[in-house]
Amino acid sequence: MSHRFFIPASCITPPTVTLPADAARQVRTVLRMRPGQIIMALDNSGMEFQVELTQVDKAAVCGQIVARQPAPAEPTVQLWLYQAVLKAQKFEWILQKGTELGVARFVPVITERAVVRNPAALDKKRERWRHIIREAAEQSGRGHLPELLPAMPLADALAESAGCDRRLMPWEEASRSNTLQNALTGAPVSTIAVFIGPEGGFAPPEAAAAESAGVQLVSLGPRILRAETAALAVCATTMFALRQWH
Structure with missing residues (x-):
C-alpha cells in the first residue's frame, strides 16, 4: 500500500504535485523514498492522486500524477461524534479509532462529570488532536479529514446538532426496549449524531435535556461499558447498520 499524505489543494497543479515541507521531510528523511516510487496525495476533496516521485532532495519533493480516483474508504453517511471530554489518552484513542471507523466530525463536549470543565483549557490540545486525526485518516484510506470542532457545553452541542437527520444518546438508564439496533x-x-458521555455517564438532567431537544435515548444492553468502549462500539455498530462497511 502506498504512503498517503493529505496536502493543501494548492500543492496539486496537474500534472505536478509538490509536497509541503512537513510531508516532504517525511518522504525524504523518514521514509527515505527515491524518484520512481509511488505515493498517494489527497487534497481533502474526496479525491486521491497517485503520484510518481520525480524529485526527492533538500530543494523539493515533487512528482507527476499518474492516476486519480475517488478515495474508496470514505463513507457516504456523515457520522458526527459528540464525545464528552475524557482523560487525555482515552480521548485521543477515540479520535484515532473513530477516524478509522469513518467519523466525519468530532465535537468535544463539556458535561457535568467531564474531567475538564473549562473549554479554554482544551485549546492547547487542538493541534495535537488534529495531528492524530490526520495520521489516522491517512492510514485508513479516508478521502476527507474529519472535522474537529471547538469544545462546547452540552447545551451548545445539542443546538449545534439540530440539523442532523437522527440523533442518539446511549444512556445506561434508558429503557432496555429502546435499543440501538431499533434506533438505527x-x-x-x-x-x-451520537452523544457519548464521560466516565460516570451523563447526569439525569443532561439526559432529560437531550431528550427534550429531540435526541433519542438508547440502551446498549445490560452491561455497563467504559466511555471509550461505548464510543467505538456505537460508531462501529452505526456504520455497519447504515451499510457503510459494504
Whole structure:
C-alpha cells in the first residue's frame, strides 16, 4: 500500500504535485523514498492522486500524477461524534479509532462529570488532536479529514446538532426496549449524531435535556461499558447498520 499524505489543494497543479515541507521531510528523511516510487496525495476533496516521485532532495519533493480516483474508504453517511471530554489518552484513542471507523466530525463536549470543565483549557490540545486525526485518516484510506470542532457545553452541542437527520444518546438508564439496533432502523439518513458521555455517564438532567431537544435515548444492553468502549462500539455498530462497511 502506498504512503498517503493529505496536502493543501494548492500543492496539486496537474500534472505536478509538490509536497509541503512537513510531508516532504517525511518522504525524504523518514521514509527515505527515491524518484520512481509511488505515493498517494489527497487534497481533502474526496479525491486521491497517485503520484510518481520525480524529485526527492533538500530543494523539493515533487512528482507527476499518474492516476486519480475517488478515495474508496470514505463513507457516504456523515457520522458526527459528540464525545464528552475524557482523560487525555482515552480521548485521543477515540479520535484515532473513530477516524478509522469513518467519523466525519468530532465535537468535544463539556458535561457535568467531564474531567475538564473549562473549554479554554482544551485549546492547547487542538493541534495535537488534529495531528492524530490526520495520521489516522491517512492510514485508513479516508478521502476527507474529519472535522474537529471547538469544545462546547452540552447545551451548545445539542443546538449545534439540530440539523442532523437522527440523533442518539446511549444512556445506561434508558429503557432496555429502546435499543440501538431499533434506533438505527427506519428511513435512510445522510447525517447522524451520537452523544457519548464521560466516565460516570451523563447526569439525569443532561439526559432529560437531550431528550427534550429531540435526541433519542438508547440502551446498549445490560452491561455497563467504559466511555471509550461505548464510543467505538456505537460508531462501529452505526456504520455497519447504515451499510457503510459494504
